[in-house]
Amino acid sequence: MFDVLASLEKDSDEYNELSRRIICGQALQQEEIDKIKGIQAKQMPKIWYDYKINKILEEDKKEIIKQKEFDLKLVVNKKPYFFIYNYKNVQSKYNVFMKNVENNCIIRFGLSLKELKNKPNKNEEEINFLKSVKYRSPVFENPSAMNKICWYIEDVFEDIKLRTNKDEKGFDKKIYMTNSKKYESKREDIKKIFKEYKDTQLQYMIEKGKSADKEDKKNKREEFVNNFRIKAIDIYSNSDDLCNAMVYTLYDIKANRQFVWDMCGEQMITNLLNNNYKKYRYPVKCKYGDIEWHGLRFKMEECEC
Numbered sequence: 001m002f003d004v005l006a007s008l009e010k011d012s013d014e015y016n017e018l019s020r021r022i023i024c025g026q027a028l029q030q031e032e033i034d035k036i037k038g039i040q041a042k043q044m045p046k047i048w049y050d051y052k053i054n055k056i057l058e059e060d061k062k063e064i065i066k067q068k069e070f071d072l073k074l075v076v077n078k079k080p081y082f083f084i085y086n087y088k089n090v091q092s093k094y095n096v097f098m099k100n101v102e103n104n105c106i107i108r109f110g111l112s113l114k115e116l117k118n119k120p121n122k123n124e125e126e127i128n129f130l131k132s133v134k135y136r137s138p139v140f141e142n143p144s145a146m147n148k149i150c151w152y153i154e155d156v157f158e159d160i161k162l163r164t165n166k167d168e169k170g171f172d173k174k175i176y177m178t179n180s181k182k183y184e185s186k187r188e189d190i191k192k193i194f195k196e197y198k199d200t201q202l203q204y205m206i207e208k209g210k211s212a213d214k215e216d217k218k219n220k221r222e223e224f225v226n227n228f229r230i231k232a233i234d235i236y237s238n239s240d241d242l243c244n245a246m247v248y249t250l251y252d253i254k255a256n257r258q259f260v261w262d263m264c265g266e267q268m269i270t271n272l273l274n275n276n277y278k279k280y281r282y283p284v285k286c287k288y289g290d291i292e293w294h295g296l297r298f299k300m301e302e303c304e305c
Helices: 013-037 062-072 081-085 088-109 113-118 124-136 145-169 182-209 214-235 239-250 254-274
Strands: 279-285 291-293 296-304
Touching (some): 013 062, 088 113, 182 214, 214 254
Antiparallel strands (some): 279 296, 291 296
8 A cells, every 4th residue: 555655646635545544454454463352353445455346337327437436546456566575476477477568568669668668759559558567567666665675776786686696507516515426326216305395395384384383383394304304314324425415416406405404404514614615704893894784884804614
Protein backbone atom coordinates (compact mmCIF):
# COMPACT_ATOMS: atom_id res chain seq x y z
CA MET A 1 0.00 0.00 0.00
CA PHE A 2 2.85 2.39 0.75
CA ASP A 3 4.29 1.53 -2.64
CA VAL A 4 1.07 2.44 -4.47
CA LEU A 5 0.71 5.53 -2.27
CA ALA A 6 3.99 6.83 -3.71
CA SER A 7 2.42 6.91 -7.19
CA LEU A 8 -0.51 9.12 -6.13
CA GLU A 9 -0.77 12.88 -5.93
CA LYS A 10 -0.54 14.00 -2.32
CA ASP A 11 -3.86 15.08 -0.73
CA SER A 12 -5.87 13.76 -3.69
CA ASP A 13 -8.98 11.69 -2.94
CA GLU A 14 -7.08 8.53 -3.92
CA TYR A 15 -4.11 9.43 -1.71
CA ASN A 16 -6.31 10.13 1.32
CA GLU A 17 -8.33 6.94 0.86
CA LEU A 18 -5.23 4.75 0.56
CA SER A 19 -3.72 6.45 3.63
CA ARG A 20 -6.91 5.51 5.49
CA ARG A 21 -6.65 1.92 4.26
CA ILE A 22 -3.05 1.71 5.49
CA ILE A 23 -4.16 2.69 9.00
CA CYS A 24 -7.07 0.21 8.83
CA GLY A 25 -4.71 -2.46 7.51
CA GLN A 26 -2.43 -2.03 10.51
CA ALA A 27 -5.43 -2.50 12.81
CA LEU A 28 -6.54 -5.60 10.88
CA GLN A 29 -3.00 -6.97 11.09
CA GLN A 30 -2.99 -6.52 14.86
CA GLU A 31 -6.31 -8.34 15.13
CA GLU A 32 -4.86 -11.21 13.10
CA ILE A 33 -1.97 -11.43 15.56
CA ASP A 34 -4.39 -11.31 18.52
CA LYS A 35 -6.49 -14.21 17.16
CA ILE A 36 -4.45 -16.47 19.43
CA LYS A 37 -6.17 -14.75 22.37
CA GLY A 38 -9.55 -15.85 21.07
CA ILE A 39 -10.83 -12.70 19.36
CA GLN A 40 -12.57 -12.91 15.99
CA ALA A 41 -10.49 -10.95 13.48
CA LYS A 42 -12.14 -8.99 10.69
CA GLN A 43 -11.02 -9.74 7.14
CA MET A 44 -9.52 -7.17 4.79
CA PRO A 45 -12.05 -6.11 2.11
CA LYS A 46 -11.38 -7.88 -1.19
CA ILE A 47 -11.84 -4.67 -3.16
CA TRP A 48 -8.52 -3.53 -1.67
CA TYR A 49 -6.47 -6.30 -3.29
CA ASP A 50 -8.53 -8.17 -5.92
CA TYR A 51 -8.94 -6.82 -9.46
CA LYS A 52 -11.74 -9.28 -10.23
CA ILE A 53 -14.00 -7.79 -7.55
CA ASN A 54 -13.55 -4.35 -9.13
CA LYS A 55 -14.13 -5.48 -12.69
CA ILE A 56 -16.56 -3.16 -14.46
CA LEU A 57 -19.61 -5.01 -15.81
CA GLU A 58 -22.01 -4.00 -18.58
CA GLU A 59 -24.96 -3.89 -16.20
CA ASP A 60 -23.18 -1.63 -13.69
CA LYS A 61 -24.81 1.73 -13.04
CA LYS A 62 -22.84 4.99 -13.43
CA GLU A 63 -22.21 5.44 -9.70
CA ILE A 64 -20.98 1.83 -9.42
CA ILE A 65 -18.67 2.28 -12.40
CA LYS A 66 -17.30 5.49 -10.90
CA GLN A 67 -16.58 3.75 -7.58
CA LYS A 68 -14.92 0.78 -9.28
CA GLU A 69 -12.72 3.06 -11.37
CA PHE A 70 -11.65 4.78 -8.16
CA ASP A 71 -10.93 1.48 -6.37
CA LEU A 72 -9.01 0.08 -9.33
CA LYS A 73 -6.42 2.85 -8.92
CA LEU A 74 -5.79 1.64 -5.36
CA VAL A 75 -5.74 -2.14 -5.78
CA VAL A 76 -2.66 -3.70 -4.15
CA ASN A 77 -2.35 -7.15 -5.73
CA LYS A 78 1.43 -7.24 -6.23
CA LYS A 79 4.62 -6.91 -4.20
CA PRO A 80 6.88 -3.84 -4.53
CA TYR A 81 9.91 -4.15 -6.84
CA PHE A 82 12.46 -4.51 -4.03
CA PHE A 83 10.79 -7.78 -2.98
CA ILE A 84 12.50 -9.54 -5.90
CA TYR A 85 15.50 -9.72 -3.55
CA ASN A 86 13.38 -11.36 -0.85
CA TYR A 87 11.80 -14.09 -2.99
CA LYS A 88 13.67 -15.96 -5.71
CA ASN A 89 10.45 -17.05 -7.43
CA VAL A 90 9.34 -13.39 -7.72
CA GLN A 91 12.74 -12.41 -9.11
CA SER A 92 12.67 -15.26 -11.62
CA LYS A 93 9.16 -14.35 -12.77
CA TYR A 94 10.14 -10.68 -13.07
CA ASN A 95 13.32 -11.43 -15.06
CA VAL A 96 11.45 -13.63 -17.55
CA PHE A 97 8.75 -10.98 -17.94
CA MET A 98 11.26 -8.16 -18.51
CA LYS A 99 13.25 -10.20 -21.03
CA ASN A 100 10.09 -10.77 -23.08
CA VAL A 101 9.11 -7.11 -22.78
CA GLU A 102 12.56 -5.95 -23.91
CA ASN A 103 12.50 -8.22 -26.98
CA ASN A 104 8.95 -7.16 -27.83
CA CYS A 105 9.86 -3.48 -27.48
CA ILE A 106 12.84 -3.76 -29.83
CA ILE A 107 10.82 -5.70 -32.42
CA ARG A 108 7.84 -3.30 -32.37
CA PHE A 109 9.54 0.08 -31.94
CA GLY A 110 13.23 -0.46 -32.65
CA LEU A 111 14.04 0.88 -29.16
CA SER A 112 15.02 -0.62 -25.83
CA LEU A 113 12.46 -0.22 -23.06
CA LYS A 114 14.62 2.42 -21.39
CA GLU A 115 14.93 4.37 -24.64
CA LEU A 116 11.17 4.18 -25.18
CA LYS A 117 10.46 5.47 -21.67
CA ASN A 118 12.82 8.41 -22.25
CA LYS A 119 11.42 9.22 -25.71
CA PRO A 120 9.95 12.76 -25.55
CA ASN A 121 7.04 12.53 -28.02
CA LYS A 122 5.42 9.10 -27.80
CA ASN A 123 2.59 8.07 -30.10
CA GLU A 124 -0.58 6.37 -28.87
CA GLU A 125 0.71 2.86 -29.55
CA GLU A 126 3.89 3.49 -27.54
CA ILE A 127 1.92 4.98 -24.63
CA ASN A 128 -0.44 2.00 -24.58
CA PHE A 129 2.53 -0.40 -24.69
CA LEU A 130 4.09 1.20 -21.60
CA LYS A 131 0.74 1.15 -19.79
CA SER A 132 0.43 -2.54 -20.63
CA VAL A 133 3.92 -3.25 -19.27
CA LYS A 134 3.06 -1.51 -16.01
CA TYR A 135 -0.25 -3.36 -15.69
CA ARG A 136 1.18 -6.83 -16.50
CA SER A 137 4.40 -6.52 -14.49
CA PRO A 138 4.64 -9.09 -11.65
CA VAL A 139 5.71 -6.29 -9.25
CA PHE A 140 4.87 -2.67 -8.59
CA GLU A 141 7.58 -0.22 -9.69
CA ASN A 142 6.30 2.93 -8.02
CA PRO A 143 8.76 5.51 -6.59
CA SER A 144 8.37 4.39 -2.97
CA ALA A 145 11.23 4.94 -0.50
CA MET A 146 12.31 1.28 -0.48
CA ASN A 147 12.21 0.98 -4.28
CA LYS A 148 14.32 4.14 -4.62
CA ILE A 149 16.90 2.75 -2.19
CA CYS A 150 16.88 -0.56 -4.07
CA TRP A 151 17.43 1.10 -7.47
CA TYR A 152 20.24 3.24 -6.05
CA ILE A 153 22.01 0.19 -4.62
CA GLU A 154 21.62 -1.66 -7.93
CA ASP A 155 23.28 1.26 -9.75
CA VAL A 156 26.15 1.52 -7.26
CA PHE A 157 26.91 -2.21 -7.17
CA GLU A 158 26.25 -3.09 -10.81
CA ASP A 159 29.93 -3.32 -11.81
CA ILE A 160 30.92 -5.05 -8.58
CA LYS A 161 28.22 -7.68 -9.09
CA LEU A 162 29.45 -8.41 -12.61
CA ARG A 163 33.02 -8.65 -11.42
CA THR A 164 32.02 -11.08 -8.64
CA ASN A 165 30.23 -13.34 -11.10
CA LYS A 166 33.30 -13.38 -13.31
CA ASP A 167 35.59 -14.23 -10.40
CA GLU A 168 33.29 -17.10 -9.35
CA LYS A 169 34.03 -18.99 -12.57
CA GLY A 170 37.74 -19.05 -11.78
CA PHE A 171 37.37 -20.41 -8.24
CA ASP A 172 39.66 -23.36 -7.50
CA LYS A 173 37.77 -25.85 -5.33
CA LYS A 174 40.98 -27.85 -4.80
CA ILE A 175 41.99 -25.46 -2.02
CA TYR A 176 39.53 -27.49 0.13
CA MET A 177 41.07 -30.84 -0.88
CA THR A 178 44.16 -32.94 -0.15
CA ASN A 179 46.37 -34.68 -2.72
CA SER A 180 44.70 -38.08 -2.23
CA LYS A 181 43.03 -39.44 -5.38
CA LYS A 182 40.79 -42.05 -3.72
CA TYR A 183 37.72 -39.86 -4.15
CA GLU A 184 37.25 -40.59 -7.86
CA SER A 185 36.03 -44.19 -7.44
CA LYS A 186 32.80 -43.51 -5.53
CA ARG A 187 31.34 -40.47 -7.25
CA GLU A 188 28.06 -42.26 -7.96
CA ASP A 189 27.68 -43.15 -4.27
CA ILE A 190 28.11 -39.46 -3.37
CA LYS A 191 25.55 -38.42 -5.97
CA LYS A 192 23.13 -41.03 -4.64
CA ILE A 193 23.31 -39.78 -1.07
CA PHE A 194 22.93 -36.18 -2.24
CA LYS A 195 19.82 -37.12 -4.25
CA GLU A 196 18.35 -38.72 -1.14
CA TYR A 197 19.16 -35.53 0.79
CA LYS A 198 17.32 -33.38 -1.79
CA ASP A 199 14.36 -35.78 -1.89
CA THR A 200 13.88 -35.68 1.90
CA GLN A 201 14.74 -32.01 2.39
CA LEU A 202 11.21 -30.81 1.56
CA GLN A 203 9.65 -33.08 4.18
CA TYR A 204 12.24 -31.92 6.71
CA MET A 205 11.41 -28.25 5.98
CA ILE A 206 7.69 -28.97 6.49
CA GLU A 207 8.35 -30.68 9.83
CA LYS A 208 10.70 -27.92 10.95
CA GLY A 209 8.13 -25.28 10.02
CA LYS A 210 5.58 -26.83 12.39
CA SER A 211 7.72 -25.89 15.38
CA ALA A 212 7.74 -22.34 16.75
CA ASP A 213 10.62 -23.02 19.15
CA LYS A 214 14.05 -21.93 17.87
CA GLU A 215 15.91 -24.53 19.93
CA ASP A 216 13.64 -27.28 18.62
CA LYS A 217 14.25 -26.15 15.02
CA LYS A 218 18.00 -26.17 15.68
CA ASN A 219 17.83 -29.70 17.08
CA LYS A 220 15.74 -30.92 14.14
CA ARG A 221 18.27 -29.56 11.66
CA GLU A 222 21.18 -31.12 13.56
CA GLU A 223 19.40 -34.47 13.60
CA PHE A 224 18.61 -34.20 9.88
CA VAL A 225 22.24 -33.40 8.98
CA ASN A 226 23.69 -36.05 11.30
CA ASN A 227 21.63 -38.78 9.62
CA PHE A 228 23.35 -37.97 6.34
CA ARG A 229 26.79 -37.64 7.95
CA ILE A 230 26.42 -41.24 9.14
CA LYS A 231 25.52 -42.36 5.63
CA ALA A 232 28.45 -40.40 4.19
CA ILE A 233 30.89 -42.02 6.62
CA ASP A 234 29.68 -45.42 5.41
CA ILE A 235 30.98 -44.48 1.96
CA TYR A 236 34.34 -43.07 3.18
CA SER A 237 35.39 -43.66 6.77
CA ASN A 238 38.48 -41.49 6.24
CA SER A 239 37.59 -37.79 6.68
CA ASP A 240 40.18 -36.68 4.07
CA ASP A 241 38.77 -38.98 1.41
CA LEU A 242 35.17 -38.08 2.25
CA CYS A 243 35.94 -34.36 2.02
CA ASN A 244 37.77 -34.81 -1.29
CA ALA A 245 34.90 -36.84 -2.73
CA MET A 246 32.23 -34.35 -1.62
CA VAL A 247 34.06 -31.29 -2.92
CA TYR A 248 35.15 -32.95 -6.17
CA THR A 249 31.68 -34.31 -6.99
CA LEU A 250 29.30 -31.57 -5.80
CA TYR A 251 31.04 -28.24 -5.17
CA ASP A 252 30.85 -26.85 -8.72
CA ILE A 253 27.11 -26.19 -8.32
CA LYS A 254 26.18 -23.44 -5.84
CA ALA A 255 22.95 -25.13 -4.77
CA ASN A 256 24.95 -28.18 -3.58
CA ARG A 257 27.47 -26.36 -1.41
CA GLN A 258 25.46 -26.15 1.82
CA PHE A 259 25.28 -29.95 1.81
CA VAL A 260 29.05 -30.23 1.29
CA TRP A 261 29.78 -27.82 4.15
CA ASP A 262 27.32 -29.67 6.40
CA MET A 263 29.01 -33.00 5.69
CA CYS A 264 32.68 -32.02 5.97
CA GLY A 265 33.03 -28.30 6.75
CA GLU A 266 35.67 -28.71 9.48
CA GLN A 267 37.85 -30.86 7.24
CA MET A 268 37.52 -28.30 4.43
CA ILE A 269 38.87 -25.57 6.74
CA THR A 270 41.71 -27.84 7.86
CA ASN A 271 42.63 -28.56 4.22
CA LEU A 272 42.44 -24.87 3.39
CA LEU A 273 44.98 -24.01 6.10
CA ASN A 274 47.23 -26.95 5.22
CA ASN A 275 47.29 -25.76 1.61
CA ASN A 276 49.11 -22.60 2.75
CA TYR A 277 45.99 -20.41 2.75
CA LYS A 278 46.96 -19.18 6.19
CA LYS A 279 46.55 -15.49 5.52
CA TYR A 280 43.22 -13.78 5.51
CA ARG A 281 42.01 -10.19 5.38
CA TYR A 282 39.22 -8.69 7.43
CA PRO A 283 37.87 -5.17 8.15
CA VAL A 284 38.73 -3.41 11.41
CA LYS A 285 37.27 -0.16 12.70
CA CYS A 286 39.44 2.82 11.80
CA LYS A 287 38.64 6.53 12.02
CA TYR A 288 40.30 7.26 8.66
CA GLY A 289 39.54 3.94 6.90
CA ASP A 290 38.52 3.86 3.25
CA ILE A 291 35.48 1.60 3.85
CA GLU A 292 32.26 3.20 5.12
CA TRP A 293 29.40 1.17 6.58
CA HIS A 294 26.52 2.20 8.89
CA GLY A 295 28.14 5.55 9.55
CA LEU A 296 31.45 3.97 10.65
CA ARG A 297 34.80 3.65 8.84
CA PHE A 298 36.96 0.55 8.47
CA LYS A 299 40.21 -0.55 6.85
CA MET A 300 41.37 -3.99 5.72
CA GLU A 301 44.03 -5.78 7.77
CA GLU A 302 45.83 -9.01 7.01
CA CYS A 303 46.28 -11.75 9.60
CA GLU A 304 48.29 -14.98 9.49
CA CYS A 305 46.98 -18.14 11.17
